[in-house]
Amino acid sequence: MADTSPEAASAPRGGGRLLAALLVAALVLAVGAFAVGRFSVPSTATPSTTSADAGFARDMQVHHLQAVDMSMTVRDLTDDPDVRLLAYDIATSQSQQAGQMYGWLASWGLPQLGEPAMTWMSRPLLDGSEHGHDGPTATHNPGDPMPGLATDEQLAELASLTGVEAERYYLELMIAHHKGGVEMAQAVLARTDTRVVVDLATSIVKAQTSEIELMESMLAERQ
16 A cells, blocks of 8 residues: 555544645646656657546546545544554545646646546447446446446445444445446556556556455454
8 A cells, every 4th residue: 555654644633734735745746747748658649638548537536536535534533543544545645646647638738627427438449349348348328427436425424424333434435436446447458558547557456456355354344
């Protein structure tokens, strides 16, 4: 996970201050990603605004930032050090990755907003074949909810809980959220060969699959 130091575990509970720090970190990363993108992505290979690359960057930013929001929320609802450390790690890693994706779009000269959510997951695969119903070839209609995204009602329910109840619900929501994130990352891997996108999507699949296993174990301990 992103940070397992004692300093991270004992980070202040003030959600506002930590969230502000995360957003600054994301902005710094976005600037760095912009610079890297300018020097590493050939102009002839720049993705279009309707590409899977651009759609993934836009939708996964939204997906990641909800994970940050849920993680910041649960840190104020429990004193459990394991849940608080997990939430801190998810919040920091996903805010940084959101900054990277913001930077991609800036370096590609593309707007941060574009087609309806999930439109890119209706695109053909790299080999030109049509999409199917499961995994990286899943069909999603433009405007469909993103996989694993929590509803407003679920977010409100999480905010109303405390202690072990909050821990359990957070873990349930985040397991579903991570599974959706893995699905989206696998979907873009089936639709792009853009190096920076492939690298980040691959790391998302690996990291979030590992965290799903951890969260399932933590949830079982709290049943």
